[in-house]
Amino acid sequence: MGKTYHDIETHSWEEVRRRHEDKLPGQLAYLGENSDFYQRKFSEWDVDVESVSTIEEFQEIPFTTKDDQRRNQADPPEEQPLGTHQAVPTEELSRTISSSGTTGKPTYFGLTKSDRRSWNEVMKRSFYCAGIDPDDTVIFGSGQTMITGGTPYFEALTELGANVVPAGGESTERLLSVMTDLPGDALITTTSHHRYLTERIPELGFELDELSITKLVGGGGPGIGNPEIRSELYEQWGANLVREGMGMGDVIGCMWSECEFEDGMHYHGQGHAHVELIDTETGENVPFEVGSKGELVYTPLEREATPLLRFKSGDYARVTGVNCQCGRTSPKIRCIGRADDMVIYKGMNVFPSAIRDVVSGVEGAMGHTKVIVPTEDKVHFEAPIPIEAVLDPETDRDEAAVEDDIVDAVRTQLKVRVRPQLVDFSEIELSEYKTEQVIVRK
Structure with a gap:
């Protein structure tokens, strides 16, 4: 059995669900009091938030979609630049980040100081599970500091204790220079950037396995879960581990990651965000059982700035495990595509x-x-x-x-x-x- 960052990662999934059930009414009340968007939606949906006390009752509430977010931000009130689901005054925001915009106009997310603490807690669990140790030197390869996988990632890695080298955003030659001048243990960037570097660095006259990097952690879409791609990265880099992680700015920057068995990403948002698996066509809940497939849906349990309710992520996943020898008890998944690309x-x-x-x-x-x-x-x-x-x-x-x-x-x-x-x-x-x-x- 391996080490976990927090003991909640070993609590039974049913116990975690009960904890979320206890927290959901408070978050619903917060939305009803502070979110103009959800005040209107609760009226349209004829939802009495005070009557929702169980997860089963919660699952009767309609979904929120990315299009809802975009409409919220299309022509926002001056006092709510992030849209009508902005639930705190702008002066209480501690950070504002954005989506990458690869599937449409970028959307913006706000974080209060409390939101940032929640994010950091979950992301530290995720990175630790993915093999990042507090004494590692991490070469951070993403150059887009405003996106979810930018500034929030290296803040959480720093809080974990790692020596973070924010080397992304410049040429491959410059990144290679950093990796040779400041030998690192791990390289964290998007999956396709890992693959790009695998193709590009040898063209510059360097052998990848001569670099000090032994840990590769990637995200930003399906890829590392493919055995061919994982084997290629292991072989070319001479790596000790190759793992993937996943999250989203609408909810938490990174809340899934692989353990040492590298056969699916564990969920790490226990106590901070409730996750569901649904049938994309019918909207019905699908149990987290090995082999189950569906779209991931999230509800932050204590988000203050831009909270969402039953948010359809668009990520279509397959459950690969529900118990793991590493000791973690959360479901493991492999993201197999985007629901809107189907x-x-x-x-x-x-x-x-x-x-x-x-x-x-x-x-x-x-x-x-x-x-x-x-x-x-x-x-x-x-x-x-x-x-x-x-x-x-x-x-x-x-x-x-x-x-x-x-x-x-x-x-x-x-x-x-x-x-x-x-x-x-x-x-x-x-x-x-x-x-x-x-x-x-x-």
Whole structure:
């Protein structure tokens, strides 16, 4: 059994749910008193917050969506620059950050001093679980300080006790210079930036396994959970651990991360945010059981600045475990895609990231795949789904054979037919800081 940062991580999940059930009425009362947005919504929904005392009753409350947030911030009152769900005066805000804006106009989130303490507590649990020790030197590779994975991350890492080197935001050459001048134990950045550096640094004449980095922690989208990608990072960097984490600024910056078994991310928001798994189509709750799939929904339990209620994250996950030898008792998940990226093939839900993961295991193909959607509103497919896959420049296999194997592998593993087109690696731009697109709408 491994070490945990806080003993609540070993409490039974049912005990955690009971604790959340005790806290939910207080948060609902706070929303009813301080959030103009939820005051209006409770009236529209005919919800009497004083009558909600159980999780089952709580689950009858409608969801809040990203579009609700954007509408809130489209033309906000002067005294509420973060929107009508801003529940404290602006002078009480301690930090304002934003989303990356990769799925639409950026949204902004506020944190009070109390909110920051909650975030730091949860993120310290997450980073500790992911293998970051208080005596580590952490090379922090993200350069976007305003986003969730920027300033909040290196604040929490610093509170954990780590020596944080905020080296992101400049060229690969500059980052490499920092990693050689200031030898670090861990590199934390987005998954695709890890992969970008894996491709780019050897081009500069350096061998990755000659660097002092032995721990790679990534986030920002699905990727490290793919065995091919994880193995590539282990091999190229000579790493001792390769783990992923996940969170969101709407709720808590990082609240999921992998332990030493690297078979799914544990939840670390116990006592600070309630998490649900729902069927995206029906909205019904799905139990956290091994093999269950659904969209993650969150409710902060003590957020003051910009609190949300039953917020649909858009992250579609599969439960990989409910008990772990590491001693943690929270569910473990693998994020397998974005609910809004889902396409439908002959009535079956398909995630582009799942297609990418299958293609990456085909000999002669690399793990950079895009699903090509011919029109913006195209969701349903009866004919094979068009994809672009990257031909491995070192393969001696015939392109037609690689394409045939891609078709067979996707059909066998996902029960879906695709129409692959192989392209050269130079035709696929791999973003430095954000997970590469896996769906392209024409």
